[in-house]
Amino acid sequence: MLKPSTYFRLALLTGASLVCMSSLAVSQETEESQEELRQQSVVVRGQFIPDEKRSTSEVSSLIDASDFQVSGDTDAAAALARVAGISTADNRFVYVRGLNERYSSATLNGSPLPSPEPLRRVAPLDLFPTSVLRSILVQKTFSPNLPGEFGGGLVDIRTKTVPDEAFFEMSASVSGNTQTTFQDGLLYDGGDLDFLGFSDNTRTMPDIPETGVDANFARSLTNNSGLLIIQEGIVPANIGLSATGGQRYDINQDISMGLLGAVSYSNDWTTKEGTRGFADNNGDGLSARFENELYSTENSVGLNGFATVGFDLFDNHEIRGTALIARSSDKRARTVQGIDFDDNFERDDNIEWFERQLWTTQISGEHFFPSLMDLKVEWRASYSEALRDAPYQFSILYQDSGNGLQTLANSADTTFTFSRIDDDSTDLGIDLELPLERGSDCYLFCETDLKAGYAYVENDRSATSRIFAIEGVPVSSTRIDYLFANLFATDQLGASSIGGATFPEKYIATLEVDALYAGFDTQITPFLRGAIGARYERAIEAVDTMSIGADPALNYVEACVDREPDGSCDYEYDILPAATITWNPFDDLQVRGGYSETVTRPQFRELAPTEFLNTETDVNFLGNPFLINASIKNYDVRAEYYFGRDQFITFGLFYKDMERPIEEINQRTGDTPKTTFINVPSAELYGLEVEYEQILPLFDVLGLDFFRDRDLTVKANYTWSDSEVTAGRSPSDLGLTTAQFCAQYADECVVTNQTPLNPEPFLLPAAGLIEGGRRLQGQSEHLFNLQLVYTDEMKGTEANLLVNYASERIRSGEALALNIPAILEEPPISLDFVLNQAFELAGGDYEFSFKVQNLLGDEYEAYQVRGGDRVDVDVYDIGTSISFGLKRRF
Numbered sequence: 001m002l003k004p005s006t007y008f009r010l011a012l013l014t015g016a017s018l019v020c021m022s023s024l025a026v027s028q029e030t031e032e033s034q035e036e037l038r039q040q041s042v043v044v045r046g047q048f049i050p051d052e053k054r055s056t057s058e059v060s061s062l063i064d065a066s067d068f069q070v071s072g073d074t075d076a077a078a079a080l081a082r083v084a085g086i087s088t089a090d091n092r093f094v095y096v097r098g099l100n101e102r103y104s105s106a107t108l109n110g111s112p113l114p115s116p117e118p119l120r121r122v123a124p125l126d127l128f129p130t131s132v133l134r135s136i137l138v139q140k141t142f143s144p145n146l147p148g149e150f151g152g153g154l155v156d157i158r159t160k161t162v163p164d165e166a167f168f169e170m171s172a173s174v175s176g177n178t179q180t181t182f183q184d185g186l187l188y189d190g191g192d193l194d195f196l197g198f199s200d201n202t203r204t205m206p207d208i209p210e211t212g213v214d215a216n217f218a219r220s221l222t223n224n225s226g227l228l229i230i231q232e233g234i235v236p237a238n239i240g241l242s243a244t245g246g247q248r249y250d251i252n253q254d255i256s257m258g259l260l261g262a263v264s265y266s267n268d269w270t271t272k273e274g275t276r277g278f279a280d281n282n283g284d285g286l287s288a289r290f291e292n293e294l295y296s297t298e299n300s301v302g303l304n305g306f307a308t309v310g311f312d313l314f315d316n317h318e319i320r321g322t323a324l325i326a327r328s329s330d331k332r333a334r335t336v337q338g339i340d341f342d343d344n345f346e347r348d349d350n351i352e353w354f355e356r357q358l359w360t361t362q363i364s365g366e367h368f369f370p371s372l373m374d375l376k377v378e379w380r381a382s383y384s385e386a387l388r389d390a391p392y393q394f395s396i397l398y399q400d401s402g403n404g405l406q407t408l409a410n411s412a413d414t415t416f417t418f419s420r421i422d423d424d425s426t427d428l429g430i431d432l433e434l435p436l437e438r439g440s441d442c443y444l445f446c447e448t449d450l451k452a453g454y455a456y457v458e459n460d461r462s463a464t465s466r467i468f469a470i471e472g473v474p475v476s477s478t479r480i481d482y483l484f485a486n487l488f489a490t491d492q493l494g495a496s497s498i499g500g501a502t503f504p505e506k507y508i509a510t511l512e513v514d515a516l517y518a519g520f521d522t523q524i525t526p527f528l529r530g531a532i533g534a535r536y537e538r539a540i541e542a543v544d545t546m547s548i549g550a551d552p553a554l555n556y557v558e559a560c561v562d563r564e565p566d567g568s569c570d571y572e573y574d575i576l577p578a579a580t581i582t583w584n585p586f587d588d589l590q591v592r593g594g595y596s597e598t599v600t601r602p603q604f605r606e607l608a609p610t611e612f613l614n615t616e617t618d619v620n621f622l623g624n625p626f627l628i629n630a631s632i633k634n635y636d637v638r639a640e641y642y643f644g645r646d647q648f649i650t651f652g653l654f655y656k657d658m659e660r661p662i663e664e665i666n667q668r669t670g671d672t673p674k675t676t677f678i679n680v681p682s683a684e685l686y687g688l689e690v691e692y693e694q695i696l697p698l699f700d701v702l703g704l705d706f707f708r709d710r711d712l713t714v715k716a717n718y719t720w721s722d723s724e725v726t727a728g729r730s731p732s733d734l735g736l737t738t739a740q741f742c743a744q745y746a747d748e749c750v751v752t753n754q755t756p757l758n759p760e761p762f763l764l765p766a767a768g769l770i771e772g773g774r775r776l777q778g779q780s781e782h783l784f785n786l787q788l789v790y791t792d793e794m795k796g797t798e799a800n801l802l803v804n805y806a807s808e809r810i811r812s813g814e815a816l817a818l819n820i821p822a823i824l825e826e827p828p829i830s831l832d833f834v835l836n837q838a839f840e841l842a843g844g845d846y847e848f849s850f851k852v853q854n855l856l857g858d859e860y861e862a863y864q865v866r867g868g869d870r871v872d873v874d875v876y877d878i879g880t881s882i883s884f885g886l887k888r889r890f
Contacts, residue, residue, distance in 0.1 A: 057521055057531040057580045058141040059594065059638050059652060061085075061691075065160075068130040070789055070800050072834035072851045072883075074240075074266075076136060076157055077125035082785050083138055084691045084717035085153075087806040087827065089778070090616065092117075092124035095809075096152030097140065097654060098685055098721040100778030102662060103151025103600050103632075109158055109322060109362055111382035112147065112457050114423035116356040118388060118612060119621060121459070121511075121603040125155070127326040127358055131171075131242050132262045132306040134158045140654070141580065141636045142596035144517035144533035145431060145453055148576045150598040151632055151656075159322055162258020162310040163246035171887035173240040173849070178857075179879025180271040185235035185297035186333035188351050189226030195267065197301035197329030199353055203227065203392035205418040205466065218470055218495035219488050221416050225481035227392055230333045230349055235297060238268040240885075256312040266302040271295075274876025276336055276618060278673045279864040281819040286869035290341075294876060296334030303327045316368040325359040336618070345400040352393045352615060360384035376433040386423040393417040393615075396480060406477045411469040411496065419465035429455040448522040451533065454515065461509040461604050465612065466548075467498040500547050503611055504555065509543040509604040519578075532579040537599075542569045543607040543625070557759055559607040559625030572629065574599055588643070594636040602627040602662060606677045609759045617874065619812075620674040622667070626751040626761050628679055633657040638689075649692045656685040663725065663777050665769060666815035666823065675812050678750040681728050681766050683776055687721025713789040723779045727772030731765055741765055769816050775809070782807040796838030796847075804830040811862055811873075821864050823873050828858035849885035854878055 061083045073079040081088045085097045093101035101122045106113055113123040139146065140153040147154070176182070191202035206220035222228065242264035249257045277291035304327065310320045330353070337347040362382035369375045397413035398405045407414070431453035438446050471494040476483055487493045499505045519533015540562075547555035560569035578596035585591070605612065608623040638652030660679040667674040693715045698707035728748030731741035742749040742763040750769060752762045766772075775781075786803040806827045814822040835850040862874040 056139075057529070057582060057592070058139050058143050059592065059636050060140060061138045062135060064135040065130075065133065068133065069836065070798055070834065071787065071802060072800070072832070072836075072849065073130055075126045075130060076128040076133065076155075079130055080125065080136060080138065080155065081804055081830075082715075082787065082802070084689050084785070085140065085687075085719045085721075085783060086138065087780055087783055087809075090124075092126045093120065093122060094125060094155060095778050095780075096138065096155075097656075097687065097719070098723060098776065098779030098809075099152035099656075100776075102603060104153055104155065105147055105149055106155045106157065107147075108156075108324070108360055108382075108384075109364065110156060110380055110429070111360070111362055111384070111427040112425055112459070113358065113360065114384050114386040114425040114459060114461075116358055116386040116388040116421060116423060118419070118421055118463065119603075119605050119614060121461075121605075123358060123386065124356070125157070127328060127356065128157055129242075129264050129302070129304050129326070131244060131264055132159055132304070132324065134160045141594045142576070142578050142598050142634060143531070143580075144519050144535040144576070144578050145451065146535075147455075147457070147513070148515065148535050148537045148574055148599055149601055150596075151600045151630075159306065159308065159324065160260055160262075161320070162260050162308060163248055166247045167889065168243070168245035169887060169889040170243045171241070171885060173238075173883055173885035175238040175240075175268075175851075175881055175883035177238075177270070177879040177881045179273075179877050180235050180269050180297075181237050183235055183271060184232050185269070185271045186230050186295060186335065187233045187235075187297065188228075188230050188331075188333050190331055190353070191226075194299075194329075194331055195301065197303050197327055197355065199329075199355065199389075199391060203353055205391060213468060213495045213497050215488075215491065215494050217468075218493050221468065221495065222470065222481075222484040222488070222493075227351060228394060228481045228484070229479070230335065230351060235269045235271060238266070238883075240264070240266040254314045258308075258310045258312075260306075260308045262304075262306040264302065264304045266300075268300045268302075269297065270300070271297045272334075272876040274859075274874065275872040276874055277872050279820055279866075279871035279873075282869070284867060286821070286864060286866045286871050288871045290338060291872060292336045292338030294334070294336050294874075296332060299331040301327075301329045301331075303329075316370070318366045320362075320364050322362045322364075323360070325357070327355070327357045329356070330354045332615075340399070342401075345405070347398045347405065348395065349398070350393065350395045350615075353391060355387070355389040357388075358384065358386040374435050376435075377430070378433075379430040380427065381429075382425075382427045384425045384427075386421075386425075388419075388421040390417070390419045393419075404477050406475050407473050407480070407483070409473060409475055411471040411473070412498070414470040414473050415498070416468045416470070417465065418468075419463075421461065421463045423459070423461045425460075426458045427455070429453065444525060446523050446526075448520055450520050452516075452518040454517075455513075456515070457511075457513045459511045462506075463508075463605075463608075464506045464548075465503075466505055467503065469496050469498055470494075471496055500550060500555065504545050504609075505548045507543055507545040507604070507608040507610065509541075509607070511539065511541045511601070511604075513537055513539040527584050529582045529584075530580070532577075534575055534577045537574045537576065538571050539574070539601070540569060540571045541601055541607075543604055543623075545608045545610050545623075545625075557609055557625060559609065559623075559627075559759075561601065561607075561627070561629055589639070589641045591639045592637070594634070596634045598632045598634060600630040600632065600662070602629070602677070606662065609753050611674075618673070620672055622674055622676045622753065624677045624751070624753040625759050626753060627662060627677060628660060630661045630679065631659045632661075643694055647694045649694075650690070652689040654685075654687055654689070658683045658685065661725075661776070663770065663813050665813035666820060667818075676753065678752060678766075678769060680725050680750065680770055681748055682726040683723060685721065685723040685776060685779065687719060689717065689719045691717040709792065709794045711791045711793075713787070713791065715785070715787040715789070717783075717785050719783040720781065721779060721783075722781060723776040725770060725772065725774050725776060727767040727770050728765065730767040738763075738765060738768075771814055771816060771822075774814075774822070777810045777813055780807045780809045798834075798836040800832075800834040800836075802830070802832040802834070804832075821866050823862055823864055825862040825874075826860070828854065828860055828878055829856055830858070831855040845889045847887040847889075849883070849887070851881075851883040851885075853881040853883075855880060 115123045137156045142150045244262040246260040276294040279286045280289035308322045332352040364380040367377040434450040436448045515537045517535040521531040543559040562570045562572045564570045580594035582592040635655040640650045642648045696712045698710045784805040788801045790799040811823045811825040
């Protein structure tokens with residue numbers, strides 16, 4: 001439910017839109033006279049180029065619907081991997097200029113998005129199908145109209161707008177993978193609606209009796225064998241279906257209305273077979289603490305819907321309403337097996353179900369007022385909700401100590417987990433732009449655009465995780481569903497809840513940001529343009545962690561980024577300046593430079609002092625309630641030469657000076673891999689980007705008639721970057737104790753958390769936790785993309801060869817106190833081929849598509865190395881995928 005302050009802000013925006021509408025008649029009457037004045041204005045270089053990448057004052061990259069079509073990318077994350085300076089992680093999140101997803105933000109049509117991910121506040125971009133997207137803008141330099149939480153960049157996902165004419169199209173695809181399709185995989189029955197991505201009531205957590213968890217509760221957990229037994233079977237092929245349609249209605253000569261709708265469904269399978277391990281210190285080298293075999297099969301079902309309605313009013317006013325729902329459900333069976341520390345064979349079986357859903361509604365308007373000095377007003381109001389529901393995750397451990405594979409009597413080895421995250425976001429904003437012109441005979445400051453605006457964002461999250469252990473399981477080799485049935489018949493089983501101070505079950509979090517900005521963009525001379533402004537933000541972020549059913553006075557902790565002297569959470573205040581200058585020495589060349597200051601806030605999960613298992617990596621996360629904001633100073637220079645529209649070569653340099661950036665480091669408790677988060681003292685990041693894109697008419701190049709109307713488009717980009725984390729000095733270098741050192745050199749120490757619900761700030765020298773001079777987490781030294789697109793316009797043929805490469809990067813930092821190195825990962829080198837062929841059949845327009853991904857068959861690798869020793873952490877084959885698609889346009 002919205003807060004009263006939110007309703008007040010919404011009323012202000014609604015009132016503003018009504019004022020805009022009341023001036024429609026005046027706008028219509030004065031349009032002709034204002035148009036005459038505009039035609040008399042001076043023309044300056046670079047001013048009227050219809051290319052957003054070129055005309056904006058900031059360094060940016062843009063990909064649109066035609067790029068999605070040629071590359072064959074089906075979601076926003078895959079499409080963004082082609083952009084200069086960007087790599088992806090987990091096929092969901094983007095790393096911009098070597099900074100991981102915490103330093104990037106995503107918006108949908110300008111509105112921030114909530115996230116269904118338990119470990120991140122950034123929305124996963126694989127949820128957004130390219131079939132409903134108009135374009136994606138990646139802005140790499142900060143401008144005051146954007147959120148101040150800006151590190152690597154901002155990704156603005158733009159949905160399709162209403163069409164100019166009626167259309168309808170349908171498409172279908174079928175695909176397979178050499179590692180998965182028609183191969184053996186791990187399967188389980190589940191519920192009747194699993195194929196649609198809904199778990200119905202099959203996995204609902206039983207009601208807990210008032211007397212607490214008991215034998216009847218345990219019986220309710222274990223009475224469905226379809227959720228307990230993993231079977232091996234043949235994995236089917238992948239399928240995809242989608243439909244998109246739109247209509248436009250011209251109500252009269254002044255008012256038009258447009259409608260657009262789209263739905264899509266996908267059902268994909270992925271099998272992973274590989275190694276999962278963790279390293280241990282072995283003097284000067286490494287040995288495997290454990291190195292097990294991983295075998296898993298995941299069935300991912302996507303279901304998406306999109307609708308927009310728009311009104312064009314009196315030529316100068318637009319109002320749009322947009323609704324989007326994106327769902328992705330993952331049904332997974334996996335087993336990890338190997339030799340334990342007592343030389344016994346162990347097998348850990350897991351049956352899991354994850355539902356991720358994001359829906360958003362937005363209403364927005366654009367208004368142009370010729371009668372008010374060409375004032376432009378844009379406003380938006382949106383409300384979004386995201387959830388991640390993971391019901392009925394079953395885990396059981398078997399062991400063979402010489403008597404065959406048997407269950408273990410320890411209750412912690414047979415567990416059921418139910419977790420859910422609800423995340424919502426409210427966004428309100430208004431932007432004003434007033435152009436000022438001095439006349440045709442001026443030379444200096446002839447055109448100036450005054451800009452100002454206001455934005456309010458509130459992001460709230462509630463997260464709960466309940467773990468139940470089955471007690472009384474004897475050592476037995478009986479099939480687990482039969483074993484449960486027999487044990488309940490003799491009243492031998494019970495259940496207990498795992499939680500309390502050690503594993504708090506719940507946290508609630510909020511981030512509220514009020515922002516004002518102002519600035520101007522001016523044509524200093526016909527060859528020089530500058531923009532300067534600042535953003536003021538007032539923000540409060542808090543995370544409350546608690547145990548369910550326990551005394552709040554003893555089982556509750558509140559984490560704040562800033563505090564009052566009495567310990568209560570306080571607002572933080574930031575003024576964030578930004579300035580850019582653009583020089584046009586001649587028509588096709590421009591050079592721009594920029595400077596800005598931004599912040600990065602801790603993510604909710606990083607502040608919650610409780611442990612959470614990352615099921616992707618089998619590593620526990622422990623939050624740190626003592627994290628603070630990181631501050632960043634950004635410097636950019638880029639030269640751009642344009643051959644024509646969307647044809648260019650660019651060269652850019654960037655540098656970031658970071659104070660107290662947040663890094664993830666490894667820990668270990670016993671034999672359990674664990675990571676936590678700290679503010680390291682400082683870091684710097686620097687690099688260069690080169691982009692090239694040009695259309696080469698093959699007839700002009702080769703001079704052969706066969707190549708008339710045939711073009712070759714070359715798109716290439718390369719990014720080199722490096723970074724360095726500063727750890728500071730060691731107390732022993734100065735002959736000081738840890739306490740003495742941190743008292744004198746607090747800026748070289750970090751605050752850590754050691755316990756969940758009784759956190760105490762534990763100050764340690766950074767040099768004892770991180771390796772000074774190493775790269776930032778997630779930063780690759782080399783990023784490279786190449787696309788060769790052959791186009792035959794007469795035959796409707798597009799053939800595309802794509803290469804994507806990212807060099808190794810740190811997945812999580814070192815456990816320096818244990819002398820264990822960081823975990824490195826190498827994303828696979830991707831070589832893809834895409835063919836699109838348009839044709840007519842029986843009077844209908846069709847398009848056939850053929851796509852092959854990962855032609856090289858490269859694998860994913862994560863590992864730890866020291867000297868000549870290497871321990872594999874996650875290594876598995878990806879396989880080569882082949883897809884066939886058919887689209888019909890009506």
